[in-house]
Amino acid sequence: MRLATLPDGPDGRLVVVEDGSARAIACRTMLAWLDGGDAALGPEEDWQPEQAMACLPRAWQFLDGSAYVNHVALVRQARGAEMPERFWHDPLMYQGLNLFTGPRDPIPSAPDWGTDLEAEVAVLTGPVPRGATPDEAARAIRAICLLNDISLRGLIPDELGKGFGFVHSKPASALSPLAVTPDALPYDGRLHATVHVEVNGTKLGETRAGEDMTFDFPTLVAHAAKTRDLPAGTVIGSGTVSNRDPDGGPGRPVDAGGRGYSCLAEQRMVETILDGQARSPWLRPGDRVRIWAEADGHDLFGVIEQEVIEWHKLD
Missing domain, CATH: 2.30.30 (SH3 type barrels.)
Structure with a gap:
C-alpha cells in the first residue's frame, strides 16, 4: 500500500x-x-x-541513526582519527526535530551554514514498547519512506564541542511524498533499492540502500526503544546511505564508475582522503536537489525535489 x-x-x-x-x-x-x-x-x-x-508532516518523535557505519568511518579517516570499535556493534543515534517539510519545500541557507543534504531511508512505526526486541520492533514498522536530513555542517563543530548534541545544525528535514508498507517493497529489514541523488542535474549518488547497512531497521528501532516507549508516529532514520568500493576503497564518484555519495560531506571527505583537501562546495542559493529511490526500474516513494534559497527571518 x-x-x-x-x-x-x-x-x-x-x-x-x-x-x-x-x-x-x-x-x-x-x-x-x-x-x-x-x-x-x-x-x-x-x-x-x-x-x-511530507508523508508524515508531524511525528511524535524523530530519531536518526547512523546505520551505514562506512559513513562514520570515512569521517574519522578524513580527520585522521581512530574509529572506535564499538561503533560497529552499538548504533549511533540522535533525537531530531519532529516536524517535516514537504518534498518540494525550499531549503533555507546562509553563507556560513555549510548547508548539506543527506539522502536516507526512514521507517514510520506504530507503538513500540520499552525494551522491545528486534523481532518485536520489526512488527511495529508500518511504512517506509525517504528522508532528506538537512545538515548545517558549518554549525555542527561548535554545537558538538559543547558536548550536548544538535539543535541549530539540524533544522527540519524533508520526507518523500509517498510512504509504502513493507509488504509492497523489496524489504527484509533493509530496503533493497538504489537511492539516486542529483544536485543541479548532476549525479551525486547511486548508492545501494540494502548493502553496507551495518544495523537493519528492526535493530535501530529496538535500540531507540531501549529505555522508552515509542509512540505510534515515530520516525527512525537510517543515516546517510553509504557504500564503499568493492575493492575496499573509500568510494568513487558516479562519473568515475562508482556509486557516488548520498551527501556532500562524504564527497568532500573522500576528496580529502585522496587529494589532501576538499574541493566540492556546500549547497548555495539557487542549487536544486533531487532524491528518489528505484528497484527494478520502478520509482518507490516519489521524488524529493528542493531548491536552496537564501535564509531570511520570517515576519
Whole structure:
C-alpha cells in the first residue's frame, strides 16, 4: 500500500495512491493510521503528486541513526582519527526535530551554514514498547519512506564541542511524498533499492540502500526503544546511505564508475582522503536537489525535489 498526505490542516489528509488515483482513508491522518486507525477506503479522486505534503508532516518523535557505519568511518579517516570499535556493534543515534517539510519545500541557507543534504531511508512505526526486541520492533514498522536530513555542517563543530548534541545544525528535514508498507517493497529489514541523488542535474549518488547497512531497521528501532516507549508516529532514520568500493576503497564518484555519495560531506571527505583537501562546495542559493529511490526500474516513494534559497527571518 502506498500512502500520501494531501494539504488539509497541520497533519493533512491521508490517501492511498493506486494506479494514478487516490482514495481517502477513514482514519483521516497518517498519525491515526500508524496508531491502528480505521483503514477503510473512500471513493477515488485525482492524484496530483505535486500537491503532496511530507508523508508524515508531524511525528511524535524523530530519531536518526547512523546505520551505514562506512559513513562514520570515512569521517574519522578524513580527520585522521581512530574509529572506535564499538561503533560497529552499538548504533549511533540522535533525537531530531519532529516536524517535516514537504518534498518540494525550499531549503533555507546562509553563507556560513555549510548547508548539506543527506539522502536516507526512514521507517514510520506504530507503538513500540520499552525494551522491545528486534523481532518485536520489526512488527511495529508500518511504512517506509525517504528522508532528506538537512545538515548545517558549518554549525555542527561548535554545537558538538559543547558536548550536548544538535539543535541549530539540524533544522527540519524533508520526507518523500509517498510512504509504502513493507509488504509492497523489496524489504527484509533493509530496503533493497538504489537511492539516486542529483544536485543541479548532476549525479551525486547511486548508492545501494540494502548493502553496507551495518544495523537493519528492526535493530535501530529496538535500540531507540531501549529505555522508552515509542509512540505510534515515530520516525527512525537510517543515516546517510553509504557504500564503499568493492575493492575496499573509500568510494568513487558516479562519473568515475562508482556509486557516488548520498551527501556532500562524504564527497568532500573522500576528496580529502585522496587529494589532501576538499574541493566540492556546500549547497548555495539557487542549487536544486533531487532524491528518489528505484528497484527494478520502478520509482518507490516519489521524488524529493528542493531548491536552496537564501535564509531570511520570517515576519
